[in-house]
Structures are given as structure tokens and as C-alpha cells.
Amino acid sequence: MSRLTPHDVAPTSSAAAPGTSADLTDVWDQWLAPLEAADHAYVPVRVAGVLRRAISAGQILPGSKLPEVKITDRLGVSRHTLRSAFQMLAADGLVDRQPNRGVFVHEPTGEDVREIYRIRLILETGAVRTTVFPPEAVQQLKQITRGAERAREAGDVPAMAQANQAFHQRLVAQARSPMLDELMSKVLARMRLVFAGRRGDPDFHSTYVAGNVKLADLLSRDQRQEAEEHLVNYLLSAERDLLRRLEN
Amino acid sequence: MSRLTPHDVAPTSSAAAPGTSADLTDVWDQWLAPLEAADHAYVPVRVAGVLRRAISAGQILPGSKLPEVKITDRLGVSRHTLRSAFQMLAADGLVDRQPNRGVFVHEPTGEDVREIYRIRLILETGAVRTTVFPPEAVQQLKQITRGAERAREAGDVPAMAQANQAFHQRLVAQARSPMLDELMSKVLARMRLVFAGRRGDPDFHSTYVAGNVKLADLLSRDQRQEAEEHLVNYLLSAERDLLRRLEN
DNA sequence: GGTCACACGATTGTTCAACAATAAGTAGGT
DNA sequence: ACCTACTTATTGTTGAACAATCGTGTGACC
Structure with a gap:
């Protein structure tokens, strides 16, 4: 706990920031509820399922960025698990991975x-x-x-x-x-x-x-x-x- | 450059490993040489390429198990990176993932x-x-x-x-x-x-x-x-x- | 001798913490 | 206004640790 990582202050800052991304955060909370300990299936598969549904339902619009820490906080999984899920979504073509930039919902042309x-x-x-x-x-x-x-x-x-x-x-x-x-x-x-x-x-x-x-x-x-x-x-x-x- | 990446020391350690299963180890060492710092491409992609070539060339036969620690030792990458490569190979259908059992080269029927x-x-x-x-x-x-x-x-x-x-x-x-x-x-x-x-x-x-x-x-x-x-x-x-x- | 149960060991699945590397944003100088 | 350097945030990768699961060997019991 010596190191103050960015996501330690992110919740308060996002709540404090009024206009920038408050509404967006709410939407994400609505659809990206923490995973329930449902079945014993692979966690990455479940995570990918949650994101897939949110994207296909149009709740996360094409072009949106999918930041790792934000989603890991919402879903309560580790970054590795989320990255594994991202890999599945990228294989499905739902998401585009830009090197060192992040993962974005694919924008169909x-x-x-x-x-x-x-x-x-x-x-x-x-x-x-x-x-x-x-x-x-x-x-x-x-x-x-x-x-x-x-x-x-x-x-x-x-x-x-x-x-x-x-x-x-x-x-x-x-x-x-x-x-x-x-x-x-x-x-x-x-x-x-x-x-x-x-x-x-x-x-x-x-x-x-x-x-x-x-x-x-x-x-x-x-x-x-x-x-x-x-x-x-x-x-x-x-x-x-x-x-x-x-x-x- | 400044960072001493694991594959810089991997050759010595792999050479020092005596080998419980000598013949098998030799074959693997032949094809699964430690990664060179070739291009700046993603490490998992390079790892998947190495394994893909080894499998397609018939050096790792269908049905063979691909143990994580053995391959990570040979290639000098972390388990996470290897697992990411496994996921790519599984998406290609080259490899089958058996839950809690491991990854095996697909046996065509x-x-x-x-x-x-x-x-x-x-x-x-x-x-x-x-x-x-x-x-x-x-x-x-x-x-x-x-x-x-x-x-x-x-x-x-x-x-x-x-x-x-x-x-x-x-x-x-x-x-x-x-x-x-x-x-x-x-x-x-x-x-x-x-x-x-x-x-x-x-x-x-x-x-x-x-x-x-x-x-x-x-x-x-x-x-x-x-x-x-x-x-x-x-x-x-x-x-x-x-x-x-x-x-x- | 055969069979079942249990404990042990090995391997996989997941998390946490840390650091390197790249990208983006910002301040400062001209 | 534009370029540069610094700072910061985010991604990419590693390592260590632990939980969960599978396989196996061992021993008790019939």
C-alpha cells in the first residue's frame, strides 16, 4: 500500500468529475455488474460473455474504449483475466486491439x-x-x-x-x-x-x-x-x- | 537495451538442466529455442508462432501435451504470456484445451x-x-x-x-x-x-x-x-x- | 489379491504486486 | 502558434503466491 496506484483514487475522482464521464460510468455500472459465483466455468469466458452482451445490446457503443482498470474494478477480476477475455472478443471481431493504446469496440464500416x-x-x-x-x-x-x-x-x-x-x-x-x-x-x-x-x-x-x-x-x-x-x-x-x- | 530480459539468461539455464526425460527434452530444445529479441511484436504472438511452426512441421505430434512450465523454461517467457499464446493456438484449432488438465496438440479425426x-x-x-x-x-x-x-x-x-x-x-x-x-x-x-x-x-x-x-x-x-x-x-x-x- | 478411500504431489487457474515501455497530456521556451 | 521536454496514465510483461483440480500411489479393509 506504499504505492498510490491511479485506480485507488479513480472512483472518487470520477464521482467528483461532474460532466466529463459521469453518465458513462453509470451506464457501465448498470451492465457490468460484478460477476456472481455462478458456475465453475472459466472466469475469462464469463467476463467475455458479459462484455459481449453489453456490446451486442448497444450499451457500449462502437468506438468506445474499454479501459482495463475501470472494467476490472467493476467486474472484480484481475487484469490478466480481463485481457484473456479481450483476446476472445478480438478473435470474434467485436473488438479491436491497438498496440499500447488499448481495446476499442469495433466500428463497422x-x-x-x-x-x-x-x-x-x-x-x-x-x-x-x-x-x-x-x-x-x-x-x-x-x-x-x-x-x-x-x-x-x-x-x-x-x-x-x-x-x-x-x-x-x-x-x-x-x-x-x-x-x-x-x-x-x-x-x-x-x-x-x-x-x-x-x-x-x-x-x-x-x-x-x-x-x-x-x-x-x-x-x-x-x-x-x-x-x-x-x-x-x-x-x-x-x-x-x-x-x-x-x-x- | 538497459533491461536484462529473461531470454538473455535462458540459454545457460536450459543447458544446465540435466533432464529427466532426455530424448524428449532434446527434441523440444531443438525447436523451442529461446526467443530472440527480434521485432517489437507482441511476445505472445511470437510464442504462438514458434509453437505453430513446431506443430505444423510435425515436431510436436498430435496428442502431445504442452506443459506450461517446461515450455516457459525453454522459451524464457512467463506463464501468462504462454497462456495467451495457447489461447491463440486454440482459436486456430491447432490445440485443445482441457480444463484443469492442460493443452494438447489437436488429434485430427x-x-x-x-x-x-x-x-x-x-x-x-x-x-x-x-x-x-x-x-x-x-x-x-x-x-x-x-x-x-x-x-x-x-x-x-x-x-x-x-x-x-x-x-x-x-x-x-x-x-x-x-x-x-x-x-x-x-x-x-x-x-x-x-x-x-x-x-x-x-x-x-x-x-x-x-x-x-x-x-x-x-x-x-x-x-x-x-x-x-x-x-x-x-x-x-x-x-x-x-x-x-x-x-x- | 482386489478394491476403495484418502492423502500427497504436480499442474492448472487466478489474483496481486511490481516494473518496463509506450502513448497521451501538459507546461515551458522561443 | 509551434516545437520540445517533462510528467502522467495506460498497456505489456514478469514474478510470486495461493486456490482448485487432477492423477497417482499408498494403505486399510474385505
Whole structure:
């Protein structure tokens, strides 16, 4: 205790500082509650989960810096544990590590969006073309679309977005490859990053519920060729639409 | 400079260690030399590189355990740094982390091979179908195949394998997606893991040099449909061949 | 002799404390 | 206003310590 480290005085100073980052601190306290001794899973995994949720929910906006000491104080973990969690988030592409500068929430660009749809085009059409969809798989897809339609009627935008992502994740899962599933998760996480912070947007997802329904319908009839064409148009128009929204 | 980093004294200590398991230690010492103060890159990245090379070269066989203290002694880094490197290798799928047990070099299974070719089928045909191959891209592909042919004539199996992987990596790169490039690297790394330790094998790769040449030729004439069909057959027969070799 | 329980030892997971190295901010001089 | 040097804050890395867990060997008991 001989050395007076900066974070020993940080809480008081942040509380004393009125305008600079008081509101920000409150938000962080809200979402970055100290870890409960829940399960015996690795602490870094839990920490990464907390941060992942906070980021995907748009509570920590793209471009924000994630200071080590602040978060370790909030979460009650050591810096090493947090750095391990950062490494996982960086591998997911949710976060960018700048040498000797720190970790920042990734700011998606227009090129990111274009890459996302290039990947999705290859992955999803690949899954449709190279695999057969057994009845139970089609059932799962239709179940998801039913949930999406309920969410649309209820005006529950987050639930609609979630169902939409689940639908396309399930589509890729048909390729039966954990590595592809992982990549698709990564892509969809980056997708959520694009939506983060612009939730006042008119519901982007409602347009595509019908597209998913039609796709599931084509797959249920095993009209693979038509399903693939429909999927291509679906993805291309979604990309166009999204890019147009980002520009203005 | 002024600081006496651990790897400055590591050589003497590692040489002084007599060795409970002499043969094993010797092999490790050969490949896991203490880090030189090469560039200013992150130490964990360098450590991961050393281990990656040792594993891909087949010097550390699949299934081997990677004990923390032994490797930290050899490399002259702290346990934290090594664990960070382990995390990178685990993200690459080169290594499996067993909770409270340790880190082991991944042992590829037959299912791994099947997954690899499912992924390659989707990725490579996707790249061929969704992108155009400009003359310079075709030139690069042909240049790689020329190197492969030279390696085949010289009987240089590792060079042939390397050229083969470079060819298909280049193919995927045409999709212009860093994330897909990363996945392909991961897939090819796992591929090298399959070959690791069985280098007495008759040259598996020579069969496919001709296949690559033909594929590049079809692409240079922009015969996309034929190129795709050729690629599908190429991958399916490679998978069949490889699985047959693994069984006996 | 076989089997179960328990204790011991080795290894991994996590924290704390310290220091080096780089980046950012600030004061001072011109 | 601009450049420079100093100060400060933050990141990168190490070391030591301890808790938690796994594996193993040993001994009691049947």
C-alpha cells in the first residue's frame, strides 16, 4: 500500500468529475455488474460473455474504449483475466486491439457490410446447394419464422432481429460444420454491431420475415434451385438496403 | 537495451538442466529455442508462432501435451504470456484445451477430414462462382502451379504441399474477405495437422498438381462452369483418397 | 489379491504486486 | 502558434503466491 496506484483514487475522482464521464460510468455500472459465483466455468469466458452482451445490446457503443482498470474494478477480476477475455472478443471481431493504446469496440464500416454479405452469400447458398434439408430441419426453420411473425405482429423489433439471425444461423448449420457455425456467429455478431446504437431505425428486419418464410417454403418442397435464386436476391437486396441506410 | 530480459539468461539455464526425460527434452530444445529479441511484436504472438511452426512441421505430434512450465523454461517467457499464446493456438484449432488438465496438440479425426472438405467445397466453389478472376489473379495461380511442378520434379514433397496449400488459399482470397481468408488458413492448418507425423507417406500431393494446373487453365479462359465442376470432383476425390489413406 | 478411500504431489487457474515501455497530456521556451 | 521536454496514465510483461483440480500411489479393509 506504499504505492498510490491511479485506480485507488479513480472512483472518487470520477464521482467528483461532474460532466466529463459521469453518465458513462453509470451506464457501465448498470451492465457490468460484478460477476456472481455462478458456475465453475472459466472466469475469462464469463467476463467475455458479459462484455459481449453489453456490446451486442448497444450499451457500449462502437468506438468506445474499454479501459482495463475501470472494467476490472467493476467486474472484480484481475487484469490478466480481463485481457484473456479481450483476446476472445478480438478473435470474434467485436473488438479491436491497438498496440499500447488499448481495446476499442469495433466500428463497422461500409466495407465491413459488403464483406458480411459476400460471406453470407457464399456460406448460405453453399449450405443450400451442398446439403439436403430433411423434414425436421425444415420444421425448425418454419418454427423460427413463426416466432418472427409473432414478433412482427407484436412490434417486438429485437425479437424479430434475433429470430432473423437464428434463421440464417440454422441455415448454415445444415452444412454440419462447427467451424462454419463459428464463422457465421462471428458474421452475425458483426451484423449486430452495425445495428448497435441505431435502434431508432425503422424496423429493418420486418421486410425480411416474408423472405425467410418463402425460403423455408421452397426448401420444404425441395426446390433447391429456386431456393438458391431466392436466397441470392434476398441477400443482395438486403445488402443494398442496409448500405443505403448507412449512408444517410 | 538497459533491461536484462529473461531470454538473455535462458540459454545457460536450459543447458544446465540435466533432464529427466532426455530424448524428449532434446527434441523440444531443438525447436523451442529461446526467443530472440527480434521485432517489437507482441511476445505472445511470437510464442504462438514458434509453437505453430513446431506443430505444423510435425515436431510436436498430435496428442502431445504442452506443459506450461517446461515450455516457459525453454522459451524464457512467463506463464501468462504462454497462456495467451495457447489461447491463440486454440482459436486456430491447432490445440485443445482441457480444463484443469492442460493443452494438447489437436488429434485430427476422420470427421475432421470430412468437415475440412465440406468447408473447402463451399468456400472454394463459392469463390469460383461468385467472383471474376482477373488476368493478374490467374497469373498468380499459374505461377504457384509452376513452382509446384518444379517441386514435383525435384522430389521436394514439403515444397509441393506448401504450393498446393498456397494455390487454394489464393483461390479463396479471390472472394476478398479477410474473415474467409482466416477460416481457410485455419482449415489448411488443420490439414497440415493431418499430415503431421506421417511424412513417410507416398507423396499425396503430386496427384493434385495436375488438377491445379487444369483449374488455373479453365479459370484463365473464364470457363467458370467447367472450373466449378472440376473443382468439385477434385475435392471429392481428394477427400476420398485421404480418408482411404487414414484408415489403413 | 482386489478394491476403495484418502492423502500427497504436480499442474492448472487466478489474483496481486511490481516494473518496463509506450502513448497521451501538459507546461515551458522561443 | 509551434516545437520540445517533462510528467502522467495506460498497456505489456514478469514474478510470486495461493486456490482448485487432477492423477497417482499408498494403505486399510474385505
